[in-house]
Amino acid sequence: MTQNASGGGSSPESTAGGGAGSALQGGDALLQVRGLRMHYPVRGGVLGGRIGSIRAVDGVSFSLRKGETLGLVGESGCGKSTLARALTRLETPTAGRVLFEGKDIASASGAELFRLRREIQMIFQDPYSSLNPRMTVGEIIREPLAVHRLGTKEEQLGKVRDLLETVGLGADMVGRYPHEFSGGQRQRIGVARALALDPKLVIADEPVSALDVSVQSQVLNLMVRLQRERGLTYVFITHDLSVVEHVSDTVAIMYLGRIVEQGPVDQIFRSPAHPYTRALLEAIPVPDPRQRKDEAPVKGETPSPVSPPPGCPFHPRCHHAIAECRSTVPELEVMETSGADPAHAHTAACIRRHEI
Amino acid sequence: MVWLRIDPITRKRFERFRRIKRGYYSFLILLAAMVLSVFAPYLAESRALIVWHQGLPYFPTFEYYTMDTFAQDPPPAWGMGDLETEYLRLQREWRLEGFLYDRELGEMGSSPDALSALDAKYPNHGSFVVMPAIPWDPYQSDFWSNEILNEVDLLLEAGDSEGAEHLARRDGLEELADVIYSGEVRALIADPGRSPTGDLKGLARTGAMPSIAGLGVVPPNAPGWNRRHYLGTDSQGRDVASRLLYGFRISIFFALFLTIFSQVVGTVIGSVQGYVGGRFDIVSQRVLEVLLSIPFLYVVIIMAALFQPSFWLLLGIMALFQWIGITFFMRTEMYREKTREYCLAARSYGASHLRIIFRHLLPNALTPLVTFTPFAVVAAIFSLTALDYLGYGLPAPTPSWGELIDQALQIENRDKLWLTFAPFGALTITLVLVVFIGESVREAFDPKQYAKYE
Numbered sequence: 177m178t179q180n181a182s183g184g185g186s187s188p189e190s191t192a193g194g195g196a197g198s199a200l201q202g203g204d205a206l207l208q209v210r211g212l213r214m215h216y217p218v219r220g221g222v223l224g225g226r227i228g229s230i231r232a233v234d235g236v237s238f239s240l241r242k243g244e245t246l247g248l249v250g251e252s253g254c255g256k257s258t259l260a261r262a263l264t265r266l267e268t269p270t271a272g273r274v275l276f277e278g279k280d281i282a283s284a285s286g287a288e289l290f291r292l293r294r295e296i297q298m299i300f301q302d303p304y305s306s307l308n309p310r311m312t313v314g315e316i317i318r319e320p321l322a323v324h325r326l327g328t329k330e331e332q333l334g335k336v337r338d339l340l341e342t343v344g345l346g347a348d349m350v351g352r353y354p355h356e357f358s359g360g361q362r363q364r365i366g367v368a369r370a371l372a373l374d375p376k377l378v379i380a381d382e383p384v385s386a387l388d389v390s391v392q393s394q395v396l397n398l399m400v401r402l403q404r405e406r407g408l409t410y411v412f413i414t415h416d417l418s419v420v421e422h423v424s425d426t427v428a429i430m431y432l433g434r435i436v437e438q439g440p441v442d443q444i445f446r447s448p449a450h451p452y453t454r455a456l457l458e459a460i461p462v463p464d465p466r467q468r469k470d471e472a473p474v475k476g477e478t479p480s481p482v483s484p485p486p487g488c489p490f491h492p493r494c495h496h497a498i499a500e501c502r503s504t505v506p507e508l509e510v511m512e513t514s515g516a517d518p519a520h521a522h523t524a525a526c527i528r529r530h531e532i
Numbered sequence: 533m534v535w536l537r538i539d540p541i542t543r544k545r546f547e548r549f550r551r552i553k554r555g556y557y558s559f560l561i562l563l564a565a566m567v568l569s570v571f572a573p574y575l576a577e578s579r580a581l582i583v584w585h586q587g588l589p590y591f592p593t594f595e596y597y598t599m600d601t602f603a604q605d606p607p608p609a610w611g612m613g614d615l616e617t618e619y620l621r622l623q624r625e626w627r628l629e630g631f632l633y634d635r636e637l638g639e640m641g642s643s644p645d646a647l648s649a650l651d652a653k654y655p656n657h658g659s660f661v662v663m664p665a666i667p668w669d670p671y672q673s674d675f676w677s678n679e680i681l682n683e684v685d686l687l688l689e690a691g692d693s694e695g696a697e698h699l700a701r702r703d704g705l706e707e708l709a710d711v712i713y714s715g716e717v718r719a720l721i722a723d724p725g726r727s728p729t730g731d732l733k734g735l736a737r738t739g740a741m742p743s744i745a746g747l748g749v750v751p752p753n754a755p756g757w758n759r760r761h762y763l764g765t766d767s768q769g770r771d772v773a774s775r776l777l778y779g780f781r782i783s784i785f786f787a788l789f790l791t792i793f794s795q796v797v798g799t800v801i802g803s804v805q806g807y808v809g810g811r812f813d814i815v816s817q818r819v820l821e822v823l824l825s826i827p828f829l830y831v832v833i834i835m836a837a838l839f840q841p842s843f844w845l846l847l848g849i850m851a852l853f854q855w856i857g858i859t860f861f862m863r864t865e866m867y868r869e870k871t872r873e874y875c876l877a878a879r880s881y882g883a884s885h886l887r888i889i890f891r892h893l894l895p896n897a898l899t900p901l902v903t904f905t906p907f908a909v910v911a912a913i914f915s916l917t918a919l920d921y922l923g924y925g926l927p928a929p930t931p932s933w934g935e936l937i938d939q940a941l942q943i944e945n946r947d948k949l950w951l952t953f954a955p956f957g958a959l960t961i962t963l964v965l966v967v968f969i970g971e972s973v974r975e976a977f978d979p980k981q982y983a984k985y986e
Contacts, residue, residue: 264880293882306873310539310895319891320881353540366877373881 206409207263207377208239212272212282214258214433218482230481232258234433235272237508240426242376245403245410247424247441249417249456253478255433256413257301260381263411264298265289276377294324297370301382303362307354313340313365314350320372339368343398360391367398371406379411384419396423417460421445426520429453432489433481435508439522449511449524451494488526496528539895548976555972558965569781576666576774580619585659592619603656620760621702623661628702633657667760668771670778670931674761675769676703677753681732681744684708688717688732704758707743708732752939752948764950766939772954775931780958782932786847787912793851794908795901798858803889803897805859806866813863824856829924836924843926850915854908861904865897872896903977906970910963917959933959 214233217226233255240246250256262269265281274281281292297320300306307316314336321332337347343364354362363383370378380399384392400423402408412423420427421441428438429452437450448454455474476493479485485492491501508523550556568575573593583590585602598614599606604622606615633654640646650657668674680703687696693712701709711717720735721727727734732744739745746754751769755761763772805813832849839845869875870893878888919925920934928935933955940951 261876266876266879290882293880296880298877298880300873300877302873306877308874308878308892308896309541311891319878319883323881323883323887355540369877369881 204241205239206242206277207411208273208275209263210237210273210275212236212259212262212274213270214255214262214267215270228482231433231484232481233262233269234481234484236430236433236435237272238428238435238438240377240409240411242409243403243407244425245412245423247420247427248411248413248430249415249420249427250430251415251456251478253481254430255481256415256430257381258433259430260298260379260411260413263379264296265293266298290324294373295375296377296379297373297375299363299366299370299378299380299383302386303359303366304386306366307362307369309354311353312350313345313352313354313357316354316365317369317372320369324373326373335372336368339371342371342402343368358391359387360395363387363391363395364398367395367402371402374406375408377409377411379413381413382415383412385414385416392419399423417445417456429456432479432484434489434525436490436526437522437524438508439511439524440520443511443522447522449522449529450490450526451496452490453524496531498528500527545976549972552972552975555968555970555975558968558972562962562965562969565780566784569777569784572777572781575664576668576670576771576777577664578619578667578669578672580623580661580663582662583617583619583622583659584661585656592617602659619661620663620667623663624702624704626656626659626661628698629654629657631701632698663760666762666771666774666777668774670770670775671929672771673751673769674753674759674765674771675751676759677747678750680705681736681748684712685731685733688712688721693717705744707741711741752945752951754948755950763954764948766936766951767942767945770931772936772950775936776933776954776958778931779933779936779955780962782843782926782930783913783916784909786843786916787909789847790850790854790912791905791908793847794854795858795905797851798855799862799894799898799901801855802859802862803866803894806863807870807885807889807893809867817863820856820859824853826853828853832919832924840927841925846916846919846925850912854912858901858904861900862897865900866893869893869897899977903970903974906966906973910966910970913962914959 212233213231213235215229215231218228218230219225220227236255236259238246248256248259258267261267263274263281265274265284269282272282276292276295279288279292281289281296284292307313311319314333317336317339318332321327321335326332327335333350336350340347340349345361345364345368349357354365357365363386366383383399384395387395396419399410403410410423412420414420424441426439427441427444428435429444429450430436431452437444437448437453444453445457448457452474474493475495479489479492485502487500487502487504488494488497488506491497494501504527506525506527508525509529511522511524511529549559574581577593579592581591581593583592583597583602590597590601597617599617600614602617602622604617604625606612633650636650636653637646640650680699684696684700684705687693687699693715697709697712700706700712708717711720720740721730721732724730726738726740728738733748735741736744736746736748746756751765752767753759753761753765753769755764761771761773763776766772766775801816805816828850831852832846835841835845835849870888875888875892878892883892916925917932917934917937920932921938922934923938925934926932936951936955939945940948940955945951
């Protein structure tokens with residue numbers, strides 16, 4: 177994991193990422209996101225003119241190496257899902273670059289975008305609305321193959337059967353309809369659909385949050401196993417920190433459209449630097465009433481992304497806020513370059529990161 | 533293709549619809565009526581279905597046969613026999629020949645000489661005509677009731693009592709024919725207490741012979757089995773049952789064309805609006821609202837003044853307005869469906885817009901349209917009937933329910949109740965059937981039903 181917001185352009189990954197695809201062999205960055213912004217206009221007035229904008233994603237940068245998992249954490253409304261949609265180009269970003277193997281998804285169009293779509297697939301949150309209720313499971317999984325005209329119909333059907341076996345459903349389920357399955361089984365179908373095109377990158381937008389806790393671990397283990405077997409790279413979006421701890425290599429914490437802290441999963445969990453990260457970690461329920469809570473809970477509500485507070489977006493809710501927090505927008509700064517690997521640097525966007 | 537095969541939701545809905553008996557049977561009845569109306573030329577037509585003449589079958593539905601073909605006499609004013617055969621008259625003439633053949637056979641005994649003489653005299657006694665259930669086409673006027681007694685009277689005055697008897701018997705006036713045959717008719721007519729005018733018309737008016745009491749009346753004539761006007765005739769002597777059937781045929785197909793057209797156009801435009809959204813949606817929506825505010829009836833009146841209204845012209849005018857309502861449904865449905873995750877998934881693997889609209893969105897968005905359809909059909913039938921009633925509908929001789937209602941409501945026809953009951957009864961039955969169907973469809977498609985365990 178590198179950070180590009182402040183002087184990260186000099187790191188080896190970002191130069192390689194900007195260059196030819198051949199330079200990206202062997203664990204280099206598969207996905208590089210630079211200064212991604214997703215602003216929605218707020219219209220009003222008599223003529224419906226633009227009177228403001230919702231800054232759903234406001235300058236997000238990160239990079240991700242092949243075979244790794246980035247856990248993207250944040251509370252509701254912080255822009256996680258918008259980021260996912262920008263990464264899969266379901267929405268066109270307002271600004272910034274999304275480099276996949278050096279090709280910019282954010283500005284691609286036509287045939288180039290169509291080719292890129294094969295490489296990046298998405299797993300959706302709600303297994304009840306993510307499968308078309310009027311198509312059979314076989315049709316649902318086969319459709320990406322049909323859209324991309326990969327192989328004959330028989331080959332496609334064979335692949336569908338293999339995929340169903342892979343995700344732990346029988347190959348004889350092809351003719352069934354989604355409503356005949358449970359939530360966990362439906363999510364497995366969603367996973368199979370995402371894998372149909374053999375993508376390199378899978379964006380999972382809260383893939384287990386709609387499932388029962390007992391089923392969550394099954395789907396998570398399936399995803400981890402598939403990653404190992406197929407060398408997949410995941411962007412794993414969730415609000416559940418225990419899930420992140422289980423699946424991720426690196427973690428990025430989002431607050432109000434920005435990444436406030438990112439780094440290797442063990443460092444983030446062991447020594448969180450940003451007050452918001454600390455608050456999130458404190459909020460994990462611990463089944464021990466004697467354990468002391470040393471951080472006061474976060475006060476107030478998330479501010480509106482239409483008019484984010486000046487300076488650090490977290491300062492109205494932060495216990496450690498000082499006057500400077502109101503005026504200075506903190507950038508991601510390296511906490512400690514643990515080891516020789518700058519890609520896994522622990523960074524935080526807080527001017528008091530070393531004090532608190 | 534996914535929408536050709538029945539998916540389980542549709543199947544479940546259809547099953548539920550079938551279980552709602554009231555709606556299902558209404559649907560079957562209406563469907564049967566529609567199918568029957570397609571075959572109206574075999575149900576209500578003045579041409580015979582089959583003519584069996586001297587050992588050969590003829591099918592006048594498909595071919596034109598002149599009166600000469602069956603040696604039928606032309607009407608008195610016409611000298612030649614190259615008119616088309618009058619099949620109902622032919623049927624009665626041949627029945628009469630059969631009757632006379634049998635009667636004379638009974639009088640003469642069945643010696644071979646007598647048989648061959650009778651065969652020569654009545655060559656058509658073995659021929660027969662099969663008429664459709666309603667032996668009248670919707671344009672044919674029947675003034676028989678007004679004229680038959682005069683014709684018999686003329687023959688009687690001319691001293692041709694045999695011809696008079698045959699004519700009366702041919703047209704099913706058995707009692708009259710019998711008294712003519714027995715010679716009692718002269719005494720009856722001569723009695724001023726029974727016939728003040730001294731002819732058959734007088735006899736009919738006093739009611740001394742009940743079987744002819746209803747004759748000598750100008751149309752509209754009451755329902756009667758003798759002339760096979762099951763629902764009577766209208767003021768031009770045309771058969772009401774036949775006109776009802778053809779009127780239903782025209783209006784149901786009008787309604788079907790209109791509904792199909794407006795639903796296809798409304799679906800396409802509404803879908804595009806909802807799918808594209810944004811500025812296109814806002815602008816096109818305003819255009820539609822302007823279009824919607826044009827008063828429909830005035831457009832029809834203006835068009836009817838400029839052009840002769842025809843089936844297709846009326847269909848076009850109505851279609852111009854009908855589809856707009858559909859777009860509202862489709863637009864909102866598409867807005868809702870396109871944000872569902874299965875649609876996002878399709879976009880994320882690069883499915884084309886057409887594929888997303890037709891394979892993913894439309895099958896899921898058409899539900900309100902289906903529940904709306906029965907009511908759209910009945911609304912179309914009623915608007916055509918209303919236009920016909922107002923006189924802006926299909927031109928004059930075209931059979932239509934609205935025109936029948938118009939006749940029924942004329943002041944001189946107020947006591948001719950069959951004219952009122954027939955079209956209003958047909959309208960009521962159609963309305964009730966369609967409402968039953970619509971209610972059941974709505975109930976079968978009710979998403980709340982899925983929330984329950986069955």
